[in-house]
Amino acid sequence: MALSTSSPASGLPGVTLQGDFSHQHQVLFRDLELRVEAAEWTCLLGPSGVGKSTLLRLLAGLETGGAFTGTIDTDDHFPLQGRVAYMGQADLLAPWLNIHDNVLLGARLRGSAPDHGRAETLIARVGLADHTAKRPAALSGGMRQRVALARALMEDRPFVLLDEPFAALDAKTRAEMQELAFELLAGRTVLLVTHDPSEAARLGHHILIMTANGLNRHPTPSRPPIRPYDAPETLAAQIALMSQLRSQPDA
Amino acid sequence: MRKGYDIAVSFVLAVGVWQLVVWATGVPHYILPGPYRVWQSFVFNFPLIMEHAQITIAEVLIGFVIGAALGMTTAMHLMVSPAARRFMLPVMVFSQAVPVFALAPILTLWLGYGIASKIVMAILIIYFPVASNFFDGLRRCDPGLLDLAQTMGASETSTLLRLRLPAALPSLGSGLRLAAVYAPIGAVIGEWVGSSQGLGYLMLLANGRAKIDLMFAALFVLALFTVALHALVGRASKRMTDWSG
Ligand SMILES: Nc1ncnc2c1ncn2[C@@H]1O[C@H](COP(=O)(O)OP(=O)(O)O)[C@@H](O)[C@H]1O
Ligand SMILES: [Mg+2]
Numbered sequence: 001m002a003l004s005t006s007s008p009a010s011g012l013p014g015v016t017l018q019g020d021f022s023h024q025h026q027v028l029f030r031d032l033e034l035r036v037e038a039a040e041w042t043c044l045l046g047p048s049g050v051g052k053s054t055l056l057r058l059l060a061g062l063e064t065g066g067a068f069t070g071t072i073d074t075d076d077h078f079p080l081q082g083r084v085a086y087m088g089q090a091d092l093l094a095p096w097l098n099i100h101d102n103v104l105l106g107a108r109l110r111g112s113a114p115d116h117g118r119a120e121t122l123i124a125r126v127g128l129a130d131h132t133a134k135r136p137a138a139l140s141g142g143m144r145q146r147v148a149l150a151r152a153l154m155e156d157r158p159f160v161l162l163d164e165p166f167a168a169l170d171a172k173t174r175a176e177m178q179e180l181a182f183e184l185l186a187g188r189t190v191l192l193v194t195h196d197p198s199e200a201a202r203l204g205h206h207i208l209i210m211t212a213n214g215l216n217r218h219p220t221p222s223r224p225p226i227r228p229y230d231a232p233e234t235l236a237a238q239i240a241l242m243s244q245l246r247s248q249p250d251a
Numbered sequence: 252m253r254k255g256y257d258i259a260v261s262f263v264l265a266v267g268v269w270q271l272v273v274w275a276t277g278v279p280h281y282i283l284p285g286p287y288r289v290w291q292s293f294v295f296n297f298p299l300i301m302e303h304a305q306i307t308i309a310e311v312l313i314g315f316v317i318g319a320a321l322g323m324t325t326a327m328h329l330m331v332s333p334a335a336r337r338f339m340l341p342v343m344v345f346s347q348a349v350p351v352f353a354l355a356p357i358l359t360l361w362l363g364y365g366i367a368s369k370i371v372m373a374i375l376i377i378y379f380p381v382a383s384n385f386f387d388g389l390r391r392c393d394p395g396l397l398d399l400a401q402t403m404g405a406s407e408t409s410t411l412l413r414l415r416l417p418a419a420l421p422s423l424g425s426g427l428r429l430a431a432v433y434a435p436i437g438a439v440i441g442e443w444v445g446s447s448q449g450l451g452y453l454m455l456l457a458n459g460r461a462k463i464d465l466m467f468a469a470l471f472v473l474a475l476f477t478v479a480l481h482a483l484v485g486r487a488s489k490r491m492t493d494w495s496g
Contacts, residue, residue: 090395
C-alpha cells in the first residue's frame with residue numbers, strides 16, 4: 001500500500017549506545033554496548049529492574065534520575081533528538097481529547113499545522129474509523145493502545161522505542177497488535193522491550209537479553225519476522241528463550 | 252430530577268424539625284422564631300432584604316472573579332518558576348496560619364466602610380484554596396504524558412498550556428467550588444466588622460433590634476445565594492471537565 005504510514009524517505013541509520021549508568025553511585029550497568037540495527041526490530045528482554053526502561057529513556061533523551069557516561073551514536077552521526085517516537089505500556093492518551101485530537105497531539109504541542117487527513121487515514125489504518133470523535137474513556141484497552149500506535153505513526157519518526165506496549169492486553173488482542181504494529185512500523189528502526197518470550201520470538205530480527213553483566217545476543221529463527229505464533233521455529237525459539245531467561249539470576 | 256426531589260424532601264424535613272422545636276420548647280419568637288414567622292418577615296421586608304442582598308452579591312461576585320484570577324495566576328506562576336516555588340510557597344502556606352477574620356478590622360481601617368474592604372476579604376479568603384488546588388492539579392500531571400510531550404518536541408509553554416492546564420481543570424474546579432462557599436463568608440465578616448449596607452449589616456442590625464425573624468430571613472437569603480453560586484460554579488466546572496469521571 002502506498003500509504004505515507006510506512007518507510008520514511010531518508011535512509012535509516014542504526015543506533016549504538018555504549019557506556020555506564022548509575023543511580024546515586026549504585027551501578028546499573030557498566031561497559032554496556034547496545035546495537036539497534038537499522039530498519040529492523042530488536043527485542044530486549046531481561047528481569048525486572050535490570051535497566052531496560054532506563055536504556056529506552058536514555059535513547060529517547062528523557063530524564064532517568066541517574067548518571068550516564070558514554071555515547072549514543074547514530075550511523076549517520078545526526079543526533080537522535082527529534083527522531084524518536086516512544087510508546088509505553090500505558091496508552092498515555094489525554095482524557096480530555098477525542099481520538100482524532102489525541103492522534104494529533106504532537107502537532108498541537110508543537111503548534112504546527114495539524115494534518116487532519118493523515119490523522120484520519122492512520123486512525124482508519126488501526127481500525128478505529130468509527131471512533132474518531134470518541135474520548136479515550138469510551139474505548140477498550142486494546143483500542144486505546146491502537147490509538148497510541150496511530151499517534152506514534154503520526155509523528156513519523158525513524159526510530160521507534162516500545163516499552164512493553166502490549167503487556168497489559170489480553171492474548172488475542174496482543175497477537176493482533178503485534179501484527180498491526182509490525183506491519184505499520186515496517187521500514188523503521190524499532191527497539192521493543194518485552195517480558196514475553198513468544199512476542200520476541202515472533203517479532204525480533206534480533207533478540208537481546210539484558211543481565212546485570214550486560215547484553216547477550218540470543219539466536220533468532222532463520223525465517224524473517226513477523227513469524228506465525230504457531231510455526232515450529234517460532235515455538236522452538238520461544239522455548240529456547242524461556243529456558244535462557246529461567247537460567248538467569250534475578251536482577 | 253431525583254436530586255431535586257431529594258433536596259425538596261430534606262428541606263421540608265428541616266423546616267418540620269425547626270417548627271417542632273419551636274412548638275415543643277415554647278421558646279419566645281424573639282429568641283427563635285418559627286419558619287412561618289420568618290417567611291412573613293421575608294415577604295414584608297422583601298425590598299429591604301433585596302437592597303442589602305444586592306450589595307453583598309456584588310461584593311461576593313467581584314471578589315470571586317478577582318480572587319479566582321489571582322489564585323489561578325499564582326498557581327501558573329508557581330508552576331513555571333522554581334524561584335517562586337522556593338520563596339513564595341512557604342509564605343503562602345504560612346499566611347494560611349493567619350485567620351482572615353483577624354484582618355477584617357484592619358482592612359476596614361485601610362479601605363473604609365464601603366464595599367472595597369469586603370471585596371478584599373472575599374479575595375483573601377478564596378485566594379489560597381484556588382491557588383493551592385490548581386497548583387496541585389498542574390503539578391500532578393501524569394509524568395508519562397509529560398515525557399511523551401518531550402519526545403514530541405513540545406516547548407515548556409505549550410506543555411503547560413496544552414497538557415498541564417487541561418489536566419488540572421478538575422482540581423481547579425474543586426478550588427472554585429470551595430471558593431464559591433468561602434467568598435460569601437469573607438464578605439459577610441467584612442460587613443459585620445464595619446459597614447452600613449449588605450446582608451451582614453442587616454443581620455447585625457436586626458439582631459440588635461431583636462428582630463430575629465428578619466435576621467433569619469436575611470440569613471436564609473444569604474444561604475440561598477451561596478448554594479446557587481456553588482451550583483453554578485459546579486455546573487460550569489463540570490462542563491469544562493466532562494471527560495473526568
Ligand atoms: N530515580 C531512581 N533512583 C534510584 N534508582 C532508580 C531510579 N529509577 C529507577 N531506579 C532503579 O533502576 C533500576 C532499573 O529500572 P528500569 O530501567 O525501570 O528497569 P526495567 O525496565 O528493566 O524493569 C531499578 O532497579 C530501579 O529500582
Ligand atoms: Mg521497565
